[in-house]
Amino acid sequence: MAQVLNIRVDGADGLVGTDVPFHIYGDPDRGPTVSLMAGVHGCEYTSMLGLRRFLAGLDETALRGSLRVVPMANISAFHARAAFVVPNDGLNLNRCFPGDPNGSFSERLAHALFETVIRHADYHIDLHAGDQVEDLEPFTIYDASNVEEQSRAMAFAYGLGYVVRDSHSASPIAGTSSAAAAAAGIASITAEVGGRGLVDEISVRLHEEGIKRVLSMLGVLPGTFPPVPDPVELDHWVWLRSTDAGWWTSHVSVGDQVLAGTVVGTVSALDGSAVEEIIAPESGVPLFLTTSPAVAKDGLLLGLGVQ
């Protein structure tokens, strides 16, 4: 039987804290330890359900190693249906790792998750999707690090169409759990399938299968899976943002091939005037895309994966 524990993170200034359920399966003396986390973003439902389905079907006696699992890392965001951030302090939890024990709520939550769960693992998988207003083409990210060869093998095993290598110097996404894990010598990936606040069966299954594929590749689960075609490898991101707040209209879809110089969408004033054209500076594939027309000043519109 899994051990079920709680990670307690106190509130501050009279605000409520949180207890984050944390499960341990298997025996670390029998093989590697893998940490699995979902719900770092509170509206990325396919990742949460994919992990839950995997756990429901898990035969713990078959494990050759152990799993440290957080099924829902950002509970207050889930309950509040808050996209991207932790409602307690408005920070993006996936920019806060490895965290700070003396920081604000999200930084302390990141610290508690990192030290209690991830730090004790040999491998780490963080499950995500596009958020409530984000469409997404399935992809896996791994970080440039001393353990990147193993991380890349995990990314390939997860079985999605695209794999992005994130090199820190050029990365817009510092502070992810997988980057912090890799920096600590723990091979790790972030897996992204699904989005737009939907719970679609295909995406849930891709996550569930991806977990099993990686665990079997690592020897933690018995059995082998039929091979999947190699993913398209991309080596950096170009994130496109608005200049001013306004109404975003995309002219492309996730998974399209976009050439450098293409107008990928527009941001107009709310009366339709003063249109800003958003132009792709390099050729690439939109891997995620904001679906809501409402964008803030300097708002994120689209993430282009570039080869």
Ligand SMILES: [Zn+2]
């Ligand atoms: Zn996410």
